[in-house]
Amino acid sequence: MKRWLITVLALLGFTGIVSAQELYVNSEPASNMPANSLGIRLTGKTMNMDYDGRTAVRLEPEVMWGINKKLMVHLAGYTSNMMQSGWKVEGGSVYAKYRFLSQDQQHAHFRMAAYVKGSLINNPFMPVMGDSHMSYVNADGDLDGNNSGVAGGIIATQLLHKLALSGTAGYSRYLNNTKDNHPPDFPRNAVNYSLSAGYLVLPVKYKSYKQTNLNLYVELLGKTNVAATELSRGSYLDIAPAVQFIFNSTTRLDFSYRTQLAGNMPRNMYNSCLIRLEHNIFNIIKKR
Template sequence: MQKNIFISILLLTVFGQYSNAQELFPLSEAASSIPKNALGIRLFSETYKEVDKIRNMTYLRLMYGVTPRFSVYLTGITSNHHGENFPVEFPFHNTPERGAKYPYKFNGVHLYGKYRFFSRDGENEHLRMAAYAEGTLVKTTHHETEPDLEYGDNTGVGAGLIGTYLKNKFAVSGTFGGILPSENSGDSPDPIDNLPPVPITIQYGKALTYSLSFGYLLLPRKYKDYNQTNVNLYLEFHGKAYQTAKVNLFVGEANEYYLESVRYPPALQGNYFVDMSPGVQFIIRSNLRIDCAATFHMLGTTYARLYPVYCIGIQQYLFFHKKR
């Protein structure tokens, strides 16, 4: 009996500090932070069909509350999005290679830090703001200029701001940030047999990222205890505006051919896009979280994925509190 009372008080304290259920967005970060000394484990998978191939990205993420305001995430990423080398005749052909067979491999790691610098709490409502910074170290030959750090397409760094407002059962959150990808070097196989591959260095486009997310607590209609399952509905909008890539071809030992005047294929040209992602979330016994979402194209152009994209995530928290 005492153990159950202690667990109920702990969950009430932790989740009251952390966030309301409807702002735990499936595909976006809210401005709320993880409680101090809490460890979160998240398994997330994104899948779509490309011609006759199934593309998948899966990551395992560890999340830790360093202080009541500062949280850090460490993510390991795997996917079958790209091959070991650049495509044949890259960058002149219309990249990317749709339907090519790529190995499923470990891409690299992603590090993310978030600091909540503003909180205004009222009765059944709050406003919170946070700043984040991220960095990724990966080894993959990304074929499009559009950079992505969280899902392991590029090595690079990024930063931005998050604002989240909650009122009763409704939550809204917005994110605005930037990505500075690093150069990547690799080989493009020569289309003629027995000829050596062509070394290539590509500078992917810088990007602005933006999102707007809405969440609504559907069930329970009225709280009785913390063992009730929460059901939340979401509608999220995500997008990027990204620059044209810059590609260097190396012909021979000393000759460098900089593709400045050549017209790039569409996947290497700058553009923008906005996606829409409806989703549903289940929070079981106040701790186990299951996210399901689907992403559809709305505006602009992206060559980094095909639609629809199906996402599923499972998340659990472990709490470490020192004994008195």
């Protein structure tokens, strides 16, 4: 019992204090959750739909599993009123991340990881009639509820005491949705990139894993469509500031606002709000 308690406290202290500032809200760090741990989260997003002025809501329940210290997986589902007036289950996704490089120093570390993601979505594509041709109101492919497809990339994260910096470069391939074929004018390929910074504000001095953590984040999130037609070609760069609370080193509450800084890509929304609640359970499989 004593040995088990010491192990749990060590894990809680590590995840809640040492690397709290790299628990990014809109992207993933190269670090993984502890081995033999389970995370349960619910994300809610509100989005101002540019084409009709509605405020749509999407809910994303998610389960995360730390298989070992190098590998973790996410299983997520999506439901929203984004494409219609009533609620609809839109599909799901699976995400896996493998950490292949770790360099540790006192109060600092550097991590690199590779990730893959696959989504299966049943939403329709959304055509609108132009003056002389059919175009699409949204050229921003999104594997988190809008489009089926696959993605992969590399993440690098540097922790420097209370500051954590992270960069991501990835590639997405969009496929047919389960109930609608891929339109000819919709992009099939995109390059994704992000730069994230997180800073641990509280506690000023660590005394107990029960102390509440306060983290501040700012993230730059970008995308460029590749080999698309003129109607859907384009890029954008968004900024997403966020605030995060961590309670008892096990439960986190996130708030974020995302808006476009620059871009020329036609999108069905240019700003959104996010709120997320997550709880982590450690040592889910007892070792004899």
